Amino acid sequence: MKALLLAGGLGTRLRPITNTVPKCLVQLGEQTLIDYWFELLLKGGVEQVLVNTHYLADAVRSHIAKSRWRDRIQLVHEEVLLGTGGTILANARFFDNSTFLVAHADNLTCFDLDAFKQAHEYRPGGRETIGTMMTFDTDSPETCGIVECDAIGLVRAFHEKVKNPPGNRANGAVYIYEPDLIDLLAKTGQQEIDLSTEILPSLMGKLATFHNDCYLRDIGSLSSLEKARYDIANSKMFSGLVSS
Template sequence: MKAILLAAGLGTRLRPVTNTTPKCLVPIHGKPLLGYWLDLLLQSGTTDQVLINTHYLPDAVRQYVAASPWNAAVRLVHEDTLLGTGGTVLQNRGFLGDQAFMLVHADNLTRFDPAAFIAAHTNRPAGTELTMMTFDTDAPQTCGIVELDARGVVQAFHEKQPNPPGRRANAAVYIFEPSVVDYIVSLNREVCDISTEVLPHFLGRMNTFHNADYHRDIGNLESLALAEREY
């Protein structure tokens, strides 16, 4: 399975760390977030090719990938103008082909079994077209909280609301069928966002895989400090 690692963000909430370091290369215990993802996906053998988009401080990302043992399995694509998460998928349809693929926000620190994630998607309930990884968050007001039916299919989505109904959150790690890409194409927009413009269309058709091991969005200095202590 191929994967896209979304790594183009500015990381403004992580300043001053990101003044000189792209968000995807922010280190946890001395190892960049991108390194954790490449090891997790490519070491397992479940992913054979990874595409990484760049925008902010792209030379640092290029240098890191070039020195990585996974360099041969990685394709870098630069975005002069940010396309949004959906726009990146749209612009790289040629890389993806007509197969299911994994889409990952590379500013997360996580630990899970990629083979189990793929199996959950392969054996997903009938009528579902994507699988979303979930986790239980300690800050539900900062996340997209999901409501599930008995099958684990998403029925409602509450994006960063002050009093969401629960702690089960979208981990921003997905497996998409080609039909999801077809929907992004149908929006007829070069720039679009997965969480706000694509996921709502698939309510009732989103399977979930729960990560009960470890997951944290490294979105600010507080979460970075927590990850250093927890991981």
């Protein structure tokens, strides 16, 4: 399996830190945020990782050039951000017409990658189900995309950052998709595509879920960044994701 890490965002909610540091390179304990992703995915069996760049791209390129994983990381630059779906479509060849993983690199997470892959392989709905979305329980549901599922775990409704959402089971912005998604993206005729707002609403009943009950936090504010730093300093779960 190959993976795409989306790392080109501006990180405006983390200013002033991100005035000079791209969000994916914000320091969390002994490593940067994106380093935790590399350790999780590449130690977990992902063959190669593609990282898109945009904001402060030179800093990201320099950091990855020094990474122990650099031979298994590819970079692609976007002069104009293409959106989640647009980046997938523009790099379709990278995925070799195979099942692939996509993640927003502005989250801190810990999960069993093998369990995630197995959940996708044996997902309800079989071939009619185009992908598997990771979910988590959030303490700030109004800032997340809230998911409603049916009895077998298929997504039936999606509420993107609304007031008074119907629950706290949220989209973790980590997915495993079948290559059928790329065909769906191509049919839009667009280059810039936002997966959450333009594609996910059309996939109700075609997305399975995998619940992350280990750890996932959206690093979407300075307060959540401090909570993540505290969690890393005080939890043993991240010890296996520190580069040695």
